[in-house]
Amino acid sequence: MNRRDFAALLAGGLASAPAFAESLGSIARASVRMAPRVDGARLNRHLTELSRFGANPQGGVTRLAYSDADRQAREYVMGLMRDAALTPEIDAAGNIFAARPGRDRSRKPILFGSHIDSVPEGGNYDGNVGSMAAIEVAQSLGEQGIVTRHPLQVVIWQNEEGGLYGSRAVSGQLTAEELQNVSRSGKTIADGIAFLGGDPQRLASARRAKGDIAGYLELHIEQGGTLDRDHVDIGIVEGIVGIKQWEVTVTGFANHAGTTPMDERHDALLAAARFVDAVNKTVTSIPGRQVGTVGRMQAFPGAPNVIPGEVVCTLELRDLDAAKIDSLYASIAAKATRIGGDTGTTFSFRPLHENVPAPSDPRVRSLIADAARELGLSTRVMPSGAGHDAQAMAMIGPMGMIFVPSVGGISHAPKELSRPADITNGANVLMGALLRLDEVGWA
Ligand code: HGY
Ligand code: MN
Ligand code: MN
Numbered sequence: 001m002n003r004r005d006f007a008a009l010l011a012g013g014l015a016s017a018p019a020f021a022e023s024l025g026s027i028a029r030a031s032v033r034m035a036p037r038v039d040g041a042r043l044n045r046h047l048t049e050l051s052r053f054g055a056n057p058q059g060g061v062t063r064l065a066y067s068d069a070d071r072q073a074r075e076y077v078m079g080l081m082r083d084a085a086l087t088p089e090i091d092a093a094g095n096i097f098a099a100r101p102g103r104d105r106s107r108k109p110i111l112f113g114s115h116i117d118s119v120p121e122g123g124n125y126d127g128n129v130g131s132m133a134a135i136e137v138a139q140s141l142g143e144q145g146i147v148t149r150h151p152l153q154v155v156i157w158q159n160e161e162g163g164l165y166g167s168r169a170v171s172g173q174l175t176a177e178e179l180q181n182v183s184r185s186g187k188t189i190a191d192g193i194a195f196l197g198g199d200p201q202r203l204a205s206a207r208r209a210k211g212d213i214a215g216y217l218e219l220h221i222e223q224g225g226t227l228d229r230d231h232v233d234i235g236i237v238e239g240i241v242g243i244k245q246w247e248v249t250v251t252g253f254a255n256h257a258g259t260t261p262m263d264e265r266h267d268a269l270l271a272a273a274r275f276v277d278a279v280n281k282t283v284t285s286i287p288g289r290q291v292g293t294v295g296r297m298q299a300f301p302g303a304p305n306v307i308p309g310e311v312v313c314t315l316e317l318r319d320l321d322a323a324k325i326d327s328l329y330a331s332i333a334a335k336a337t338r339i340g341g342d343t344g345t346t347f348s349f350r351p352l353h354e355n356v357p358a359p360s361d362p363r364v365r366s367l368i369a370d371a372a373r374e375l376g377l378s379t380r381v382m383p384s385g386a387g388h389d390a391q392a393m394a395m396i397g398p399m400g401m402i403f404v405p406s407v408g409g410i411s412h413a414p415k416e417l418s419r420p421a422d423i424t425n426g427a428n429v430l431m432g433a434l435l436r437l438d439e440v441g442w443a
Contacts, residue, residue: 035374036144038431040424043136046080047423050116050132051124060414061124065117065159066185066192073116074196077131077156084139086154093169093206094158094198100138102151108214108397108443109151112137112434115160115389120184122161123416125423129404130219131156133427137434148438150214157389158196163245163353165189167392172207178353179203208396214443215364216393219402219430221418223386225409233377233425235403236368240384240391241318242357244325248294248336250275252345254301254309266344269299269308275347278335279315282328290319290328291385315349320357320383358391364400364437371432377425386411398442402429 053076054061054069063069074096078088086098099109114130134154141148158166162183168174179190179200190200198206222228227235252268276294283292297313315332317325336347365381372379382403390401404426407417 035428036140036146036431036435038133038136038140038424038427040420040427043132043427044420044423046132046136047124047128050076050128054118056121056414058121058414060416061118061122062120063116063118063122064120064183064185065162065165066183066187066195070117070185071196074156077116077135080132080135081154084135085142086135086138090197091170091206092199092202093166093174094193094196095166095170095206096156098135098138098154100142100152102148102438104149105151107150107441108212109153110148110214110217110434110437110441111153111155111393112217112430113155113157114218114220115157115166117159117161119161119412121414122412123410123414125221125406125416125418126223126411127160127220129221129418129423129426133219133423133430136427137431140431146435148435150438150441152434158198159183159189159192160389162189164355164387164389164392167389168355169203169206170208171392171395172209173356173392173395174203181352210396211443213393213397214441215361215398215400215437216390217364217400217402217430217433217437218388218390218393219404219426220386220388221406221411221416222403222409223406223411225406226382227380227403227405228407228409230380231378232380232405233422234368234372234379234429236365236372236379236381237360237384237390237401237403238365238381239320239357239359240355240388240394240401241320241386242322242325243316243318243355243387244329245352245354246315247350247352248275248313248315249348249350250311250313250345251348252307252309252343255307257305257307260307265307266309267307268311268345271339271343271345271347272297272299272311272313274339274343275313275336278339279332282331282335283317288319288324289383289385290317290324292317292328292332314352318385318387322357355387355391356395358394358399360390360394360400361398363440363442364398364433367436367440368400368402368429368433370436371429374432375425375428377429400433402426402433
């Protein structure tokens with residue numbers, strides 16, 4: 001029913017309540033018809049199928065970047081892209097891009113997507129939800145005959161979990177030294193990129209400059225418990241934490257565990273144990289949401305009857321404020337020196353990688369809020385304690401992130417779970433935000 005008829009109905013008085021209710025219903029249906037929707041059943045089916053690649057017997061997935069499971073999963077995803085009438089291509093950095101032309105060739109592309117690599121013994125939703133949803137949105141737009149003004153590019157980033165390697169190559173933040181970092185699959189980053197079909201010698205061709213994109217949108221699971229606990233449908237990310245990681249080497253002196261008196265030892269593992277405690281005490285000594293973690297530790301030579309002569313571990317610090325990360329690091333390094341003095345050991349720190357903190361674009365946040373409101377979904381503006389490829393994209397264009405609830409806040413673990421209805425909601429919000437971004441397009 002159009003506006004004029006509706007006004008006549010009101011002016012002529014209500015013929016009868018049922019007629020009026022019917023008219024309201026038709027208006028409501030008309031407005032619902034205006035909000036295109038994804039095929040939620042197909043989206044959740046694709047998520048289930050994707051979980052086969054690198055599946056763990058205890059549940060969840062180990063799909064390490066540059067592993068066979070990663071490459072096989074990428075093949076599956078590229079097949080879905082072709083089913084969605086997209087043409088997947090692999091850029092020199094090993095990222096998968098699938099483009100759809102827009103009506104206005106002068107416009108810059110809108111990018112949207114996520115990653116499908118996982119942590120060891122991770123969950124089936126981290127990255128996968130945003131990746132499958134992006135393909136589903138592109139497929140649904142095509143099926144509903146919706147052609148956007150801007151070109152669209154669905155992207156599946158490579159090696160997000162190792163440190164945003166694929167997206168940082170595109171944003172120009174990846175350094176040549178980092179290509180020699182060894183990934184969890186055992187391959188160097190350079191070999192891993194080649195394994196996925198990229199070309200580490202031509203990384204510059206994957207680079208995009210600030211202004212090369214009209215915007216970037218990413219749907220992701222919250223990986224925390226706020227939305228689930230407070231029964232909120234959609235998280236609108238205000239900013240993504242900065243992350244700095246170091247490899248820490250503690251050097252002592254390997255010796256006989258039986259004949260070396262306690263006061264003559266240079267025990268690298270004792271020093272490392274005090275270091276872990278010092279990290280925790282330093283990070284919790286000031287107010288705020290900063291976090292610090294020693295996530296991995298190896299003692300050498302690793303025999304019960306040998307005093308460890310060396311320990312290699314990791315240090316990771318996160319906060320929305322880069323300056324706070326740096327001051328925490330300075331305090332921890334000073335404490336490490338004192339621990340070394342007390343134990344006759346030395347500490348060295350080798351930077352592994354850095355993700356700079358990234359605020360989302362307030363204009364994109366309001367588009368996401370409008371899309372959620374139109375769908376009758378509740379929203380919460382919130383920070384992201386997890387790192388995401390979106391923070392690399394924020395370096396080159398307006399960025400927005402959409403969260404859906406993680407049940408119990410569990411993530412990076414086999415019990416990671418998001419409900420199918422929430423995932424479908426998130427994909428519909430992604431679609432709505434994308435169409436709004438296309439409408440207002442700033443570039
Ligand atoms: O580690 C992170 O925060 C992200 O899940 N890669
Ligand atoms: Mn992720
Ligand atoms: Mn993750």
